[in-house]
Amino acid sequence: MEKKILHRDTAQLKTTPPIKIVQFGEGNFLRAFVEYAFQKLNEKANFNAGIAVVQPIDRGMAKILNDQDGLYTLFLKGIQKGKEIQKHELITNIVKGVDPYSNFNDYLELAKEDELQLIISNTTEAGIDYVKSDSMEMQPPSSFPAKLTVLLYKRFTHFKGASDKALTIIPCELINNNSEKLKEIILQYAADWKLSGDFTNWISNHCSFHSTLVDRIVPGYPKDEIEAYNAQLDYKDNLIVAAELFLLWVIEGDEKLKKKLPFHKTDLDVKIVKDMQPYRTRKVRILNGAHTSMVPLALLYGNETVKETIDNPFTGSFVNKAIFNEINDVLPMEKSELDSFAEEVLDRFRNPFIKHKLADIALNSISKFKVRVLPSLLEFEEKNNSLPTNLTFAFACLILFYKGSWNGKRLPINDSEEIVKAFHKIWEQNDNIAVANAVLSNKTFWDQDLTKVKDLENAITLALNEIEKNGIEKALANFSKTY
Numbered sequence: 001m002e003k004k005i006l007h008r009d010t011a012q013l014k015t016t017p018p019i020k021i022v023q024f025g026e027g028n029f030l031r032a033f034v035e036y037a038f039q040k041l042n043e044k045a046n047f048n049a050g051i052a053v054v055q056p057i058d059r060g061m062a063k064i065l066n067d068q069d070g071l072y073t074l075f076l077k078g079i080q081k082g083k084e085i086q087k088h089e090l091i092t093n094i095v096k097g098v099d100p101y102s103n104f105n106d107y108l109e110l111a112k113e114d115e116l117q118l119i120i121s122n123t124t125e126a127g128i129d130y131v132k133s134d135s136m137e138m139q140p141p142s143s144f145p146a147k148l149t150v151l152l153y154k155r156f157t158h159f160k161g162a163s164d165k166a167l168t169i170i171p172c173e174l175i176n177n178n179s180e181k182l183k184e185i186i187l188q189y190a191a192d193w194k195l196s197g198d199f200t201n202w203i204s205n206h207c208s209f210h211s212t213l214v215d216r217i218v219p220g221y222p223k224d225e226i227e228a229y230n231a232q233l234d235y236k237d238n239l240i241v242a243a244e245l246f247l248l249w250v251i252e253g254d255e256k257l258k259k260k261l262p263f264h265k266t267d268l269d270v271k272i273v274k275d276m277q278p279y280r281t282r283k284v285r286i287l288n289g290a291h292t293s294m295v296p297l298a299l300l301y302g303n304e305t306v307k308e309t310i311d312n313p314f315t316g317s318f319v320n321k322a323i324f325n326e327i328n329d330v331l332p333m334e335k336s337e338l339d340s341f342a343e344e345v346l347d348r349f350r351n352p353f354i355k356h357k358l359a360d361i362a363l364n365s366i367s368k369f370k371v372r373v374l375p376s377l378l379e380f381e382e383k384n385n386s387l388p389t390n391l392t393f394a395f396a397c398l399i400l401f402y403k404g405s406w407n408g409k410r411l412p413i414n415d416s417e418e419i420v421k422a423f424h425k426i427w428e429q430n431d432n433i434a435v436a437n438a439v440l441s442n443k444t445f446w447d448q449d450l451t452k453v454k455d456l457e458n459a460i461t462l463a464l465n466e467i468e469k470n471g472i473e474k475a476l477a478n479f480s481k482t483y
Helices: 028-045 062-067 104-112 144-158 178-192 197-205 223-230 255-260 277-301 306-311 313-330 335-349 365-372 374-384 389-401 417-427 432-440 456-470 472-482
Strands: 019-024 050-054 072-080 083-091 094-098 118-121 168-171 212-215 241-244 248-252 270-273
Touching: 019 028, 019 144, 028 050, 028 072, 028 083, 028 241, 050 062, 050 104, 062 094, 094 104, 104 144, 118 144, 144 178, 144 197, 168 178, 178 197, 212 277, 248 277, 277 306, 277 313, 277 335, 277 365, 277 374, 277 389, 277 472, 306 313, 306 335, 313 335, 313 374, 313 389, 365 374, 365 389, 374 389, 389 432, 389 456, 389 472, 417 432, 432 456, 456 472
Parallel strands: 019 050, 019 118, 050 094, 072 241, 118 168, 248 270
Antiparallel strands: 072 083, 212 248
8 A cells, every 4th residue: 555645634733833933945954953953842842833944046845845744754873872773753843835936925924923033044155145136126036145134124024123023043054153144244235225224223133143053964865775764654755854863053142042942951962152163163174174075085086975985994094184183283172172073073974874975965065165174274284384185185186076077977066057167167278287276266266365375286286187197096195295
């Protein structure tokens, strides 16, 4: 007998919670992280929050979510204290998906939700961006901050500027001071669009913005094992998501925010702290930096997953040296604490239950490298007056990755059209000296001219020549003799 598709009636759910959260982004990470966290808050603290999920780009999952009434199954797998744990649960707090591209009025109606309290977002590092051409009249504007500005202004006018209808805004994009940047762009749009001073005051003095750090590895939809996953369910679920057990959410806030979000009543590792910077720097540089460093090199080498990369003697050694010898060398924390965290990260990478495909984490690799890896590379050079061997080689692999093909195979580039076109034009030169110069001098990529970094241009050129001549493994060995 064929299983019924997952709906609220098949799941025997008779009520839906009120919309207290509007979430920008409907991808795997948010559904395995934010929805899970707030489901626990609903269960343990009677938070009673429903989530309206906004599709942030014109191609997305709002319809698929609505086809299942916002329901999906989260599978958690991992190792805790040496014990293998596998479990799953039905996530039930998404009330609806909203596609502002197909129904802009439905999007604006969210501003009128009486019990709305929170804005959550994760639109990738590239998502919190100011687009000068965005206007109030667009339905919708292109950027996430512009869309949010429109929604906030609609709420402000609908409730006549009531301070108790102001919102708590918690962005989860992996950029430093993410809430401050988002607030700055919103206020810029308010100025550009000549919105009232009362609105600007409402944003500045009544809405609250909280920077965050999020940490959970989420491979996403387990398409290669989907039959085994679905076999464990009494229904058919097209939105299954898989994640590790580990979860850390650090939110900058005060006692007022702790009362509003009583995560202390759950067993989740959600920390509301005055300063999240130490947590952020450690996580972004080690976990995310290792991810972003390994992806181009490992794909060029022929690996497909993170676990395969860590287990392989060559690529595993590369990742270890990049972390322990280079990234940890420049972090301002106790070495023992950094190394302990790094070992935990590597154990998470080795999680036998998670098939984390390298291609799936290649999204927006240029902006990720700028945020996650480049600071470690530059600080190492400044501290030691020499380039870090492995991070520099990883940089060269990144540039070669954006060529689009290697040994006759297409590479899984997934970036903005502008960046893809820029690299296509750069690689038309077919000269590694010119390629290295063009990439490093591109301030649009890096917000600085990297040709001014001592010897970096020569090192990247050498690495590109070695890789094209000898392949990844021999190239790194030869490159290491010079750098």
